[in-house]
Amino acid sequence: QLQLQESGSGLVKPSQTLSLICAVSGGFISSGGRSWSWIRQPPGKGLEWIGYIYKSGNAYYNPSLRSRVTISVDTSKNEFSLRLTSVTAADTAVYYCATESVVGRPYWGQGTLVTVSS
Amino acid sequence: EIVLTQSPGTLSLSPGERATLSCRASHSISSSYLGWYQQKPGQAPRLLIYGASSRATGIPDRFSGSGSVTDFTLTISRLEPEDFAVYYCQQYGSSPLTFGQGTKLEIK
Numbered sequence: 001q002l003q004l005q006e007s008g009s010g011l012v013k014p015s016q017t018l019s020l021i022c023a024v025s026g027g028f029i030s031s032g033g034r035s036w037s038w039i040r041q042p043p044g045k046g047l048e049w050i051g052y053i054y055k056s057g058n059a060y061y062n063p064s065l066r067s068r069v070t071i072s073v074d075t076s077k078n079e080f081s082l083r084l085t086s087v088t089a090a091d092t093a094v095y096y097c098a099t100e101s102v103v104g105r106p107y108w109g110q111g112t113l114v115t116v117s118s
Numbered sequence: 119e120i121v122l123t124q125s126p127g128t129l130s131l132s133p134g135e136r137a138t139l140s141c142r143a144s145h146s147i148s149s150s151y152l153g154w155y156q157q158k159p160g161q162a163p164r165l166l167i168y169g170a171s172s173r174a175t176g177i178p179d180r181f182s183g184s185g186s187v188t189d190f191t192l193t194i195s196r197l198e199p200e201d202f203a204v205y206y207c208q209q210y211g212s213s214p215l216t217f218g219q220g221t222k223l224e225i226k
Contacts, residue, residue: 047206061214079172100151102150105169105175111162
């Protein structure tokens with residue numbers, strides 16, 4: 001079954017760029033049929049979808065974050081990534097990568113805490 | 119955007135009782151794209167149900183999902199102590215993907 005693992009900086013300074021990578025194992029992004037998402041959860045709050053990408057590179061973003069978000073995919077490394085620019089304390093959250101499919105179940109990573117602080 | 123509204127916000131029940139959690143969508147959703155998650159403090163959300171009614175691998179059969187169009191339900195037939203947690207529904211068929219605000223299931 002698919003396994004997803006987030007990695008990246010756990011501490012980012014205000015106004016800087018948050019960068020995370022999601023490594024996929026147990027299957028291939030290039031196989032198709034799935035969207036590859038980033039989701040976040042601020043401490044003590046609910047879940048917020050950030051955006052997703054397909055193997056083609058076509059990406060779709062949450063309108064509330066669209067101006068600051070870029071999701072990209074590297075099928076040769078079987079990973080996809082998140083960049084969030086101009087971060088503030090409000091971007092402090094656990095960030096999850098996930099994948100969805102119309103014909104199979106979703107899978108999520110375990111999440112990584114990113115703190116925005118000087 | 120499809121808004122998902124979960125009710126109740128908090129549900130207080132005792133072990134052994136039956137729990138019924140609701141997720142109502144502002145627009146119709148294909149049943150193929152509705153999931154339920156359980157989250158305990160400090161843990162990642164755990165997939166319980168996908169496609170509105172399919173149990174994920176390893177999920178006990180006391181958990182069941184049902185519904186269609188705009189009204190979906192997660193039922194826990196007989197609560198075990200480990201079931202007390204926060205539950206979220208999610209639609210993943212229409213961008214932006216959206217989550218309900220959660221139902222907290224607490225011990226009475």
